[in-house]
Amino acid sequence: MTKKIIIKILILVIVLTGLNFIYNLTQYKHDLKDRCKEIVDIKEKQDSTDIFYFAESSNLTVRDEDSIKNSISEITGFFYPSLKITSIDKPATHAGIYKVWLKSINVNLNKPKAIIVTLNMRSFDAAWIHSKLETQLQESVVLVQPYPNIFNRFLLSLQAFDNKTEEQREQEMLDDWKNVQLVFPFDFKYKTVRDWDVSYGQYGWDLPEGDPKKNKILLTCHYIKGYAFNLNENNPRIKDFDEIAKWCHQNKINLYLNLLAENIEYADSLVGKELVFLMKQNRDYLVKRYSKNNCVVVDNLDNVNGLEFIDQTWTTEHYGYRGRMIIGRNLADSLKKQFSKQYKKAY
Amino acid sequence: MLFNSLHFLIFLPIVIGLYYLLPQKFRWIWIFFASCYFYMVFVPKYILILFLIILIDYFSALAIERAIGRLKLFYLVASLTANISLLAFFKYFNFFNENLVSVFSLFGKEFHPINLSIILPIGLSFHTFQSMSYTIEVYRGKQKAERHLGYFANYVLFFPQMVAGPIERYETLGNELKTSHKPLYQNFSDGFKLILFGLFVKMAVADNIAPYVNQIYAEPLKYNSLQVLLSVFLFSFQIYADFFGYSTIALGSAKLLGINIMDNFKTPYLSKSVSEFWSRWHISLSTWFRDYLYIPLGGNRVAIPRWSLNILIVFIVSGFWHGANWTFVVWGALHGLMLLLERYFSSWFKFEIKNEWSFLNILLVLKTFIITSFIWIFFRAENFQKAKEMFNAIFNNQSVELVSLDILYALLFTGLIILFDFFLYNTRFDSKLNTFKTPFRWAFYIVLLFCLMTMSGTQKFTFIYFQF
Structure with a gap:
């Protein structure tokens, strides 16, 4: 019986290898395009690309009344007309997804000269880590796992990826807010996000919907939930970015961490200096951790003033054209060291 | 655990492998734990409901077999009532609540339903029906009451069919679970x-x-x-x-x-x-x-x-x-x-x-x-x-x-x-x-x-x- 079973298993392995070959020939590209067109784009555009620009919605959003509608990556490109900067962007993306995109670059072909990875501070917070969009993001990268493609496709059908329900994710987020201790080098009465949030929120919950005072309190609470955390090596996004940095270092590709601007002005006026302290402390952590080897941190954290943010009632990194121009130029300046010959002053 | 999950495709070979490696007298223990694990992947605490059903019907069947005359019927009715009550509570409580609200409103009265936010345990209707069939068969004298609690528990819990059937009879599945099976090609x-x-x-x-x-x-x-x-x-x-x-x-x-x-x-x-x-x-x-x-x-x-x-x-x-x-x-x-x-x-x-x-x-x-x-x-x-x-x-x-x-x-x-x-x-x-x-x-x-x-x-x- 054992011999018979071993023979059958061997035949099965041969059959699966054949089926994998047929799948790659017939359906794989179509499936990949359906679920992760960004990776198809990377593969298709790699040959003609000098710099890849990975981004979330900051590179996709413009203000309706903006006279200049160019994205940040396009604006940076104005300074390097001879370089081809290819932007690959998708809303809500974070380092965990960029990491997968990055690994789909074939380093044996025409290697990009640099990779710009756009990150915003909130992508390190509990709300983003446990966002309900995460399931969709995780699903989008199943097909490029390091297994045979037919097996990846089967895993997709089996839902064998991080596909927690929205309720589970929300609970994890609430747990983090409740349990993770905030550390300050000075005395501060709130030790967790939850305590801090409740201290403001309790004065607004009973107010009627649409009341300006309530709106202000809600916005204040968003700022607390979005930025009140201490970055450290246990943060999953730090681990993801560590992998990105390592991959770029190993493959000798220069990496630029484009740290986006946050609305420091509003954080200060709505919440106070303690929150601004945390934001800046986290920025310093990123700068210190990643400004080494072939990685450059482009620090835009407090470069854009409050009114240049498109969303005035929410925490986002969507900028009016002045904001985009500031970030685009700052990024272009950082690239100058590597691409001094190609640099041309644009404005 | 879902059959169409990677979890199950890993779980099944492990269960089968160890099942055949173990001597017959220990296999029921392995099947019991495997089945409990299979069920607990959904909502762990609901396994307690299954244990309750198992205990009720195990002891009811023994009592039915030993009793004579009307007492037999009493034990059967008690067992069925307990099973149906469990089912009614978890499956129909909210339904009855909602309907009471409608009935009261028909007569112009207000009814304030009790909110218990009950979640229906997966497959409850299946295992209560399966378990009930056993006590009924014992009452009818067509089935001997099982003395071994472990075998009876496995009859209710057997993972391949515990959450959506087929609703098996003890006569068939119970005996199959007791039989020593050799690994056959x-x-x-x-x-x-x-x-x-x-x-x-x-x-x-x-x-x-x-x-x-x-x-x-x-x-x-x-x-x-x-x-x-x-x-x-x-x-x-x-x-x-x-x-x-x-x-x-x-x-x-x-x-x-x-x-x-x-x-x-x-x-x-x-x-x-x-x-x-x-x-x-x-x-x-x-x-x-x-x-x-x-x-x-x-x-x-x-x-x-x-x-x-x-x-x-x-x-x-x-x-x-x-x-x-x-x-x-x-x-x-x-x-x-x-x-x-x-x-x-x-x-x-x-x-x-x-x-x-x-x-x-x-x-x-x-x-x-x-x-x-x-x-x-x-x-x-x-x-x-x-x-x-x-x-x-x-x-x-x-x-x-x-x-x-x-x-x-x-x-x-x-x-x-x-x-x-x-x-x-x-x-x-x-x-x-x-x-x-x-x-x-x-x-x-x-x-x-x-x-x-x-x-x-x-x-x-x-x-x-x-x-x-």
Whole structure:
């Protein structure tokens, strides 16, 4: 019986290898395009690309009344007309997804000269880590796992990826807010996000919907939930970015961490200096951790003033054209060291 | 744990491997733990409800066997009451609450329901019915009470069929679980065939149809009559593939352990009448109702009006068993009515058809399919308003523009499942395939594997019958 079973298993392995070959020939590209067109784009555009620009919605959003509608990556490109900067962007993306995109670059072909990875501070917070969009993001990268493609496709059908329900994710987020201790080098009465949030929120919950005072309190609470955390090596996004940095270092590709601007002005006026302290402390952590080897941190954290943010009632990194121009130029300046010959002053 | 999960595909080989490595006297312990783990992957604390059912029925059966006279009946009634109370509490509490609100409001009174936010434990209806059948059989003297609590627990908990059946009798599954099974090549071969086919039917057929059906049922009035009508027919295949797929995987998983469980489906959509449909659809539930409700009510050995009432009672209870919603009751009642109409008018159509697939028989099959499909609307719609919208859309939306919907795979696999039904008519996948030569069999496996691995649905759909 054992011999018979071993023979059958061997035949099965041969059959699966054949089926994998047929799948790659017939359906794989179509499936990949359906679920992760960004990776198809990377593969298709790699040959003609000098710099890849990975981004979330900051590179996709413009203000309706903006006279200049160019994205940040396009604006940076104005300074390097001879370089081809290819932007690959998708809303809500974070380092965990960029990491997968990055690994789909074939380093044996025409290697990009640099990779710009756009990150915003909130992508390190509990709300983003446990966002309900995460399931969709995780699903989008199943097909490029390091297994045979037919097996990846089967895993997709089996839902064998991080596909927690929205309720589970929300609970994890609430747990983090409740349990993770905030550390300050000075005395501060709130030790967790939850305590801090409740201290403001309790004065607004009973107010009627649409009341300006309530709106202000809600916005204040968003700022607390979005930025009140201490970055450290246990943060999953730090681990993801560590992998990105390592991959770029190993493959000798220069990496630029484009740290986006946050609305420091509003954080200060709505919440106070303690929150601004945390934001800046986290920025310093990123700068210190990643400004080494072939990685450059482009620090835009407090470069854009409050009114240049498109969303005035929410925490986002969507900028009016002045904001985009500031970030685009700052990024272009950082690239100058590597691409001094190609640099041309644009404005 | 879901059968269509990576978790199960890892769990099953481990369970089988250790099962055959262990001496027979320890195997029940392994099956017990494996089954508990399988169930606890869903909601761990609900295993306590199962333990409670096991303890109630284990001790009730012992008491019934020892008792004499009316005491026997007392223990049986106590056991059944406990089982039904558990089911009623978890499954029907909210339903009764909501209905009390409506009844009170009819009389202009206000009723404040008690909010308990109960979640129905997965498969509760299945294991209570299975366990109840055991105590009833002991009461009838057809089954000896099991002395070994572990074996009895495994009868209720046996993981391949614990959450969605087939609803087994102790006489068969209980004895199978006690028997020492050797690892036989034929069992492995048949088990894998069944699992492969079951996964294909669930993941490639049901899960590819589900998105289309869900989309139409969400807002039927937005779609053209033809598209809505198609969704009604497709749902018939979706629920069939979903439940048949589950049952086939259950059968295959048990077979790998050397254990035979009953067939729950026999190509139901090739039935020529509604009564035949019920002898081919969810067979273990139909026979349960036949043995423990229909026959005790008098079966067909009563006058026609009483018999008609018996049929209606059985089907209404069956509908209610499926879900705590009036739509399920109507679904059951309509099946009962159709069955009665068939019987009343059967004398009008007494003619002999020799050829199984004659034109007339095909028409009868189509008639039965159309009837059952339309009745499924009440099963699928979450309320009467939605069912009404479905009927409205079917009969009034001819002029609504056709909306472009992704339906290629749904149609392709529906076609395939129809072909399979003809292929498997009155037989089972493993035994049918065993009649063919190796190259044909392997060609079959290759096609199934390819469809399963590369064309299965990619959205998360649990088995429909898990909710019952």
